Amino acid sequence: MNATARSALKPVLIFTACYLAAAIAGAVVAGNREFIIYIGVMLVLVPSLYAVHRRYPLTNGLLWTFSLWGLLHMAGGLLPIPDGWLRHGSHAVLYSWWLIPGWLKYDQITHAYGFGITSWLCWHILKSALRSADGSPVRPTPGLMVLCVAAGMGFGAFNEVVEFTATRLLPDTNVGDYENTGWDLVANLAGSIIAVLIIRRGAKS
Amino acid sequence: MGGVAFEKPHRSAINFQHRTFVLWLAGIFGALTLALGIAPRHRQDWLLENALVLAALAVLYAIYRHMPFSRLSWSLVFAFLCLHELGAHYTYSEVPYDAWCEAVTGRTFNSLAGWDRNNFDRIIHLCYGLLLAYPIRELFFHLARARGFWSYFLPLDLTLSSSAFYEMIEWAAARVFGGELGVAYVGTQGDPWDAQKDMALAALGALASMLVTALVNWRFQRDFTREWTESLRIHPPP
Numbered sequence: 439m440n441a442t443a444r445s446a447l448k449p450v451l452i453f454t455a456c457y458l459a460a461a462i463a464g465a466v467v468a469g470n471r472e473f474i475i476y477i478g479v480m481l482v483l484v485p486s487l488y489a490v491h492r493r494y495p496l497t498n499g500l501l502w503t504f505s506l507w508g509l510l511h512m513a514g515g516l517l518p519i520p521d522g523w524l525r526h527g528s529h530a531v532l533y534s535w536w537l538i539p540g541w542l543k544y545d546q547i548t549h550a551y552g553f554g555i556t557s558w559l560c561w562h563i564l565k566s567a568l569r570s571a572d573g574s575p576v577r578p579t580p581g582l583m584v585l586c587v588a589a590g591m592g593f594g595a596f597n598e599v600v601e602f603t604a605t606r607l608l609p610d611t612n613v614g615d616y617e618n619t620g621w622d623l624v625a626n627l628a629g630s631i632i633a634v635l636i637i638r639r640g641a642k643s
Numbered sequence: 644m645g646g647v648a649f650e651k652p653h654r655s656a657i658n659f660q661h662r663t664f665v666l667w668l669a670g671i672f673g674a675l676t677l678a679l680g681i682a683p684r685h686r687q688d689w690l691l692e693n694a695l696v697l698a699a700l701a702v703l704y705a706i707y708r709h710m711p712f713s714r715l716s717w718s719l720v721f722a723f724l725c726l727h728e729l730g731a732h733y734t735y736s737e738v739p740y741d742a743w744c745e746a747v748t749g750r751t752f753n754s755l756a757g758w759d760r761n762n763f764d765r766i767i768h769l770c771y772g773l774l775l776a777y778p779i780r781e782l783f784f785h786l787a788r789a790r791g792f793w794s795y796f797l798p799l800d801l802t803l804s805s806s807a808f809y810e811m812i813e814w815a816a817a818r819v820f821g822g823e824l825g826v827a828y829v830g831t832q833g834d835p836w837d838a839q840k841d842m843a844l845a846a847l848g849a850l851a852s853m854l855v856t857a858l859v860n861w862r863f864q865r866d867f868t869r870e871w872t873e874s875l876r877i878h879p880p881p
Contacts, residue, residue: 494877566877567793581787585797591804595842598807602839619838620814623807 443495447488450501454484454508461512468516475604476515480508490559494566503555510548526618545618546625549594554629557590561637578641583634590633594626661714665707668721675725679732687824691816692731695809696724710785716778723774726767738763760834768841772802772848777856791874795853802849803842810838 458480465473487504490496496504514533519525525534526543535544561578564586568576576582598619676693683689703720706712730738740763744752753759779798783789789797817825834840861867 493875567875588804589800591807592800593803595803595807595810596846598839599843599846602836602843605836616814616835616838620811620818623811623814623838626807627811 440495443491446496446498446501447491450505454505457509457512461516465516470516473516475607476512478604479511479600483508490563494563496559496562500555500559500562504559507548507552507555510551514544514548543621546621549622549625550629550632552629553590553594553597553626554633556593557586557630557633558637560586560589561634578634578637583638586634586637587627587630590630591623591626594623594630598622661712661717664714665717668717672721672724672728676728679728683732684734684737685824688734689731691820691824692727692735695812696727696731699724706782710782712778712781716781719774720778723770726770730763730767733763735764735767736761765840765844768806769844769848771806772845772850773852774848776802776849776852780853780856791871793874795857799846799849799853803846806842806845810841814838 458477461473462477464470465476483504487496487501491501515531517532519530519532519535521530523530524536524539526536527534533543533545533548536542537544537547561582564582565576565578570576676696680689680693733739738761741751741753741761744750744755748755753762756762776798779801780789780794783797783801784794787797819825864870
């Protein structure tokens with residue numbers, strides 16, 4: 439990792455460490471055992487991204503959007519919502535909050551955002567690793583963009599499998615059911631498509 | 644050159660490799676589909692299950708014309724489609740593999756395996772990854788010239804994402820059609836984690852297939868290590 443990549447990483451790591459520490463402290467005080475899952479996800483996500491950053495230095499934008507995803511994830515699982523807010527299920531946390539009753543939950547927004555930026559990350563890696571047949575840098579062609587959406591969807595599916603494993607380890611989780619999984623997958627797809635549309639638009643301009 | 648390089652296949656490069664072999668497989672599959680389509684257990688479910696087969700056949704025809712798929716790949720695709728037709732005929736949750744096993748061994752397969760539900764759908768999801776990851780790898784190999792790490796990772800990722808996409812279609816179809824047909828098509832058999840288990844099994848199958856492929860290539864492909872290392876090299880921005 440070069441000096442530029444290292445210096446870009448420092449503020450993001452400090453910011454991430456701060457909200458993680460606050461989340462752990464809050465969960466311990468509240469006696470929330472589910473935080474183990476959320477911290478577990480972060481313990482996988484942060485070193486994975488660090489490994490990717492070492493090999494394919496990530497842009498500032500990518501680093502911060504991923505850190506923000508971590509924040510949204512921790513807040514979703516651990517921040518309680520007031521009694522008056524409409525929610526799905528018995529857990530009164532942000533993840534259960536209906537932003538548009540019956541249609542859109544905070545959970546789905548986080549899914550769309552998270553797997554949208556995962557598609558962006560895939561594009562970042564692919565454009566660093568690939569070359570066209572004539573040796574020139576690859577462009578965000580429709581074929582490559584489909585591949586990035588597929589990659590985002592693939593990681594989204596992997597996340598669903600991990601969530602399912604979590605339900606085996608902790609009996610009372612706020613992970614969801616068959617219906618919720620369907621909407622999660624739709625949100626992942628929507629986020630990935632929006633991300634590649636932004637990438638294509640950015641490349642044209 | 645890095646791990647993957649993208650180029651469009653030449654339009655005139657129509658490929659008829661293994662023509663006789665592919666035609667034989669197509670003939671057998673056509674005959675099997677017709678035979679299993681004569682009196683399926685649930686006609687509407689059979690039609691719904693075969694809608695995706697039609698789409699798959701269109702893709703396979705394009706591959707047949709433009710890409711040199713190996714005999715192994717064609718055989719794997721053929722095997723998967725045959726298994727699917729079996730599921731479509733009986734309806735996935737009602738495939739009588741237990742009765743077949745009992746007729747041969749005297750015990751049901753579920754009692755031997757310790758299962759309490761009809762797991763034919765789960766077996767097919769595992770087979771999806773196990774049988775189709777290799778043809779997908781060949782697809783990336785020829786279409787995108789994927790090499791090294793990418794030629795193993797991309798099929799795994801595509802298997803997972805297409806599996807997720809299929810679960811979405813299944814879920815949407817169940818919502819649209821509802822009732823008995825919706826239940827028959829989804830085949831969750833009351834399991835709220837059906838989608839996750841299906842995707843996990845597909846990924847497991849693909850992982851196993853790619854590991855075996857990598858192991859064989861590591862043993863017999865002379866430049867395996869060099870190709871793997873080269874595929875992970877970063878190209879500096881211009």
